[in-house]
Amino acid sequence: WPNSPLDAIALAVKLEGGCHHTAAMHSRNIENMNQMANAIDTSIFVKNGPCIAGLGLGGEGWTTMTITTPTGEGVTSARTFVRLRRCVLVDAFRIV
Numbered sequence: 001w002p003n004s005p006l007d008a009i010a011l012a013v014k015l016e017g018g019c020h021h022t023a024a025m026h027s028r029n030i031e032n033m034n035q036m037a038n039a040i041d042t043s044i045f046v047k048n049g050p051c052i053a054g055l056g057l058g059g060e061g062w063t064t065m066t067i068t069t070p071t072g073e074g075v076t077s078a079r080t081f082v083r084l085r086r087c088v089l090v091d092a093f094r095i096v
Contacts, residue, residue: 005032009039016040022051037087047088059088 005027016023024046025036037045044054047085053059 005029006035009036012036013039021071022046022054024049024051024054033089043086045087047087047089049088053090054088059090070079 002011009032012023012025020042022044023036023040023042025033027033033047044051046054046059071078071091
């Protein structure tokens with residue numbers, strides 16, 4: 001098991017396997033969440049909530065069921081088909 005947040009982040013990056021799709025982290029430490037967001041480099045990164053919040057269900061942004069990370073895009077809308085990274089924080093520090 002990881003002995004520190006940095007060890008846990010390194011393990012998460014390894015287990016994510018370079019797919020760059022979706023990741024989540026639960027923490028009260030904003031610096032740790034920031035380090036994870038930068039290290040994991042996924043199209044959707046959800047903090048303190050379920051991954052589905054990254055698709056707009058209970059989180060920020062519009063709802064979409066299209067995330068085509070392997071081809072370079074991310075969360076899409078009719079207006080854009082470029083890879084826009086989405087970083088979602090649920091509850092505290094969330095301004096909607």
